[in-house]
Amino acid sequence: MNKIHYREWGIESPRYWGLLAVLAAIVGVGGFATLYMEHEGHWVTGMTNQIVWGTPHVFAIFLIVAASGALNVASIGSVFGQKMYKPLARLSGLMAITLLVGGLIVLVLDLGQPSRLIVAMTTYNFKSIFAWNIYLYVGFMAIVAVYLFTMMERKANRFSHGVGVFAFVWRLALTTGTGSIFGFLVARQGYDAAIMAPMFIIMSFAYGLALYLLVLMFTFDSDERPLGDAVLRRLKNLLGVFVAAVFYFTVVYHLTNLYGTENHAFEAFILRDGGVYTWTFWIGWVLLGMLAPMGILFHPALGMQRGSIAIAALLVVLGGLSAIYVIVIGGQAFPLNMFPGHTIIESGYFDGVNGVARHYSPSLPEFLLGIGGFALALLVTFIGVRLLQFLPTSLADDVADTQQAK
Amino acid sequence: MSQPTNQQRRAFLAEVTGVAAATVVAPGVLLQSVANAAPRDTAVTDDVRYGMLIDTTKCADGCSDCVSACDKENGLDLMEKPEGASDELWEMQRPRWIRQVKLRNNLTGRVTSLPMMCQHCEKPPCVDVCPTGASFRRADGIVMVDRHTCIGCRYCMMACPYNARSFIHENVQLKTTATPRGKGCVESCNLCVQRRDNGGTTTACQDACKHGAIVFGDLKDPNSAVSQAMAKYPTVQIRADLQLNTGVRYTDV
Structure with a gap:
């Protein structure tokens, strides 16, 4: 009998509390950075009236995108009936919520008026995708919480499939909403593309799974729970396929842009002349974020080693942050094309004189706020797995095989 | 007792x-x-649509009188660089409602000077994207921000095709009563809305332009100076391809 058993994360107390203390300290530093920025105003950040969304948005959007992707593991189990993924589902649901919380906190704390969050929750303009996103994000958390309940409460198990399907559809809508934040910006050369929504969905698959894999490997390894090759191989192959899909979307996005003359200047900026954005694109997004992980994950020898799988997942996360950086900051740094057929030769307010990009240097407080969001997501995840039965006691090959055979 | x-x-x-x-x-x-x-006790109606014509042939190269006048009218000149801020960064962070721009035609090399500000679109992208409806368009065509419901998300600034909006990056010490402002909100040219609501007929930039390059008025009144001028000269919208039907038009761009 190989019934799946779940048990609270059982690492020794000093190690557990030590881990929480480190994460709480990072959250605290992020909190202080926020207080500083809110007290002084955004002038202490690198953000300006030209680069209005800075580093906090990069972290926030990454975490929000990864949150919906983290749920995929659960969806594959209950929506697509892959039995092997069933024992992995609870952690998947938990991370979907915690990553979203981490991302939203960063987003909200970077508002000019975070104390007016109540206004955002009560006054809506439904033509704004932001307003929709408030419902999509909050709804997502509620639905995934119910989904977790149906998975963890035996009497509610029979609803799990239905709720899982609903959660899956909802997460597709959510990431479409996040991608559409950029897709709907008609005025900017780098955005205004319908491909943004599906590209964000596929990015979420990859980034969410990469973070999931890292947390799974860490929690199992530290608690000496067996994590068999069968499960790991399945997950790492899936990650490889998702990264390949991100690669495909990246290629299509830029090729489509390159076809239209009106986007040539933007493409030249990102792909060739954009300095830090060009480097981040090629080294971060493409090389470290896609080619290197694919090379590792599909390599006959490297792809079998746990250490290299973890490195590949870490690279996907770094590549993801690079990708969002290029999209968010690079997209703003490229000057608005206000006068087609003309070159701006003088401007009283940074209109991209002679096509020069807008300036942005990330500041430390912004970075600390972003990292704080990451730490908060992990902190809540680790508290969750310690208090409740999210983790299966074993994912050894025989357990996984039995599940698969069911 | x-x-x-x-x-x-x-x-x-x-x-x-x-x-x-x-x-x-x-x-x-x-x-x-x-x-x-006060005369503002009656609701604004769409019987009027306020707008502007900028005659770029009259706009003088090197002149920034409209910018100074706007700064003074709307208290932008009262904003001080925060202590410890770098000059370079502060220039990018300080609010600016109107600015001078000089363009060169890539084909002909012809140079044009013009002021850029909020174009007061009939269908403003900033209003579309604002989650709380703080960015709004008045019935009389003025696009502005309700500072009570602006949460400072800056999505409107991402959406504006004209780089017309400013975010208040610092604590505000001094402000005019007509243009209150506070840290963490977005603002932009509102066609001197305080003058509209108190019966004024001009804008500060128009008054300041000694070259007569700025004509302000009611676009719906065929007899207004702005309508007359627009009927006389060929005019263009900036980023006409976006079909926003801007309230600010230009000649000779």
Whole structure:
């Protein structure tokens, strides 16, 4: 009998509390950075009236995108009936919520008026995708919480499939909403593309799974729970396929842009002349974020080693942050094309004189706020797995095989 | 002995109640009468649409009178660089409602100078994307920000095709009564809305332009100066491809 058993994360107390203390300290530093920025105003950040969304948005959007992707593991189990993924589902649901919380906190704390969050929750303009996103994000958390309940409460198990399907559809809508934040910006050369929504969905698959894999490997390894090759191989192959899909979307996005003359200047900026954005694109997004992980994950020898799988997942996360950086900051740094057929030769307010990009240097407080969001997501995840039965006691090959055979 | 005391207490209570009532009600009555006295007690209607024509042939290279006038009118000149801020960064962070731009035609090399500001679109992207509806368009065509409901998300700034909006990056020490502002909100040219609501017929930039390059008025009134000028000259919208039907038009771009 190989019934799946779940048990609270059982690492020794000093190690557990030590881990929480480190994460709480990072959250605290992020909190202080926020207080500083809110007290002084955004002038202490690198953000300006030209680069209005800075580093906090990069972290926030990454975490929000990864949150919906983290749920995929659960969806594959209950929506697509892959039995092997069933024992992995609870952690998947938990991370979907915690990553979203981490991302939203960063987003909200970077508002000019975070104390007016109540206004955002009560006054809506439904033509704004932001307003929709408030419902999509909050709804997502509620639905995934119910989904977790149906998975963890035996009497509610029979609803799990239905709720899982609903959660899956909802997460597709959510990431479409996040991608559409950029897709709907008609005025900017780098955005205004319908491909943004599906590209964000596929990015979420990859980034969410990469973070999931890292947390799974860490929690199992530290608690000496067996994590068999069968499960790991399945997950790492899936990650490889998702990264390949991100690669495909990246290629299509830029090729489509390159076809239209009106986007040539933007493409030249990102792909060739954009300095830090060009480097981040090629080294971060493409090389470290896609080619290197694919090379590792599909390599006959490297792809079998746990250490290299973890490195590949870490690279996907770094590549993801690079990708969002290029999209968010690079997209703003490229000057608005206000006068087609003309070159701006003088401007009283940074209109991209002679096509020069807008300036942005990330500041430390912004970075600390972003990292704080990451730490908060992990902190809540680790508290969750310690208090409740999210983790299966074993994912050894025989357990996984039995599940698969069911 | 007890009778007079009771009467005194009653009198005292009555007095206190009266004073309290006066304290609470009087300012309301006073404010009410002040509000009623102002011409802004009637709702703005779409019988008018305010707009502008910028005649770039008259806009002088190197002149920034409109910018200075706007700064003064709207208290932008009262904004001070925060202590410790770098000059370079502050220039990018300080609010600016109108700016001078000089363009060169890539084919012909012809150079044009013009002021850029909020174009007061009929279908403003900033209004579309604002999650709370703080970014709004008045019935008379003025696009502006409700500072009470702006949460400072800056999505409108991402959406504006004209780089027309500013975010208040610092604590505000001084401001004019007509243009209140606070840290963490977004703002932009509102066609001197305080003048509109108090019966004024011009904008600060228009008044300041000694070359007569800026004509402001009601686009719906065929006899207004701006309508007459627009009928006379060929005009263009900036980023006409976006079909936003801007309220600010330019000649000779």
